[in-house]
């Protein structure tokens with residue numbers, strides 16, 4: 001996937017991803033400190049703060065005092081430090097590969113050739129538009145709507161993912177996703193999604209705000225400039241017709257919120273259904289172009305968009321569609337064209353759309369590109385170098401203890417129906433928790449990389465991924481397949497696979513350190529993994545059963561009990577006021593707050609089970625007991641400093657509470673009171689009856 005090159009993509013609302021990527025930033029290298037000690041970072045604590053008054057500042061106060069937010073960033077936290085470290089490591093792996101002179105056909109050679117082809121600016125400049133010429137010629141030769149349908153089909157790519165990575169955007173007419181079927185999650189099915197817009201989503205075309213109007217005016221100029229650079233006559237008139245067409249497409253699109261409702265997305269259409277339900281586009285010809293004539297059915301995510309877009313193919317002139325195809329082609333591959341194209345694309349998508357004044361250095365973009373196209377090839381080297389088999393085994397045993405803890409907690413629940421409990425246990429039985437790196441690596445042997453052919457390399461990669469996707473239809477699902485590379489600092493929940501991925505890059509201090517005491521690992525990464533596991537059987541997880549089928553397995557009574565029990569937690573978060581005029585919205589953050597309580601509760605049980613099994617007392621560190629280390633490590637997960645504007649925006653848009661209140665989750669956990677001798681009158685103190693216990 002090469003989306004990262006197009007415009008920095010944010011994950012605005014992804015329930016599946018543990019840490020919202022609001023902090024995704026220009027990769028300006030900021031050295032992440034390597035801890036000399038293995039355990040909690042005492043040096044970051046402010047011991048003048050009482051833990052019972054403000055646990056976040058107690059655990060992180062000195063770090064906050066001495067840390068300055070770099071001028072080009074909205075904030076810094078654990079996540080950004082680890083991302084910087086991972087970027088640095090990845091770029092040196094790629095640069096090593098680029099110098100290695102590895103045998104032809106090997107992954108290392110592909111990394112080298114791809115990276116070098118991106119860095120060969122004189123070669124790219126010398127070729128001009130020639131690499132794109134055959135494709136532009138083919139578009140120019142389209143003489144009727146039937147040929148248009150075929151060309152539109154030929155442009156279909158596997159470039160969307162509505163559920164795991166929540167990517168709904170493709171500039172092609174439609175996008176394809178190969179994934180476990182909604183009704184038959186044992187086998188791969190093909191999903192088709194709306195597409196056709198170059199701007200990020202429909203709001204950019206339809207919003208009447210002054211800001212969006214200005215963006216549209218600049219977008220119109222951008223289309224015209226690109227066409228002019230490519231030698232088209234009459235670029236202004238063509239640009240305005242293209243924008244009109246995209247505006248009409250946008251009117252047919254579903255909004256982001258509607259896209260999220262998977263019950264609306266579960267529509268199986270046979271090939272014949274496309275003809276009868278969505279007339280306009282020559283569908284048999286479209287599917288022939290896409291190489292999908294033999295495919296009996298598809299899951300259509302947004303039927304109304306398919307009806308609308310198909311009708312637009314009939315009602316809009318052939319010339320407009322050809323210009324739209326040509327412009328999208330040039331814009332999509334601008335980074336493989338001479339500098340004038342690349343700069344123009346950045347001027348609009350980078351500067352205008354994201355407000356980022358400067359394009360990243362070319363070498364950094366090369367690293368991002370290689371990470372995107374050959375992510376597993378890089379990841380394999382990354383994992384070998386930075387994540388040992390021992391670390392993996394240790395993290396896996398931590399996960400096993402967490403699952404055992406959840407098992408006991410579910411059994412002990414008073415509010416859940418026995419049948420629902422049985423399904424929750426079944427989900428735990430089949431849950432796959434991927435640790436560090438995948439069980440198998442993507443095979444790139446069918447992807448041909450050539451030196452000095454950047455555009456061809458990008459084109460062949462898109463086709464390689466597309467063919468790989470359509471080749472899976474009907475095959476049994478590999479539930480152990482990963483959707484993140486080991487070098488990614490994040491975690492993901494794959495509901496159709498009933499699986500979680502925790503890449504190597506997040507399994508690092510302060511989250512996880514094989515040499516740190518158990519107390520610290522369980523308090524830090526244990527609580528994070530516990531948070532994710534709990535999502536598999538909470539209100540989010542209740543939509544998918546143990547086999548990944550879309551089926552609500554909670555009873556109405558379970559839901560009623562759950563809502564009553566959780567209302568108290570929402571009230572607790574409503575009391576948090578980061579600024580005098582702003583409160584946390586406890587309802588908005590509730591699902592994540594519940595998962596935080598569940599995560600730390602299960603991690604605490606699992607830690608004590610591990611301690612008991614070891615037969616040894618918990619080692620102290622700087623006088624802190626095992627339980628104290630456990631809770632401080634949890635508090636240090638949330639080490640964070642953020643600009644006021646960014647924090648205000650987060651409170652409006654993020655489904656997670658701000659870091660300082662996530663650290664305060666501890667006030668719901670009884671052993672925290674014992675560990676720090678927290679007494680009535682201290683700010684975080686809750687009477688035992690007011691502490692929220694859900695799982």
Ligand SMILES: [Zn+2]
Nearest residue numbers: 017018592595
């Ligand atoms: Zn979550």
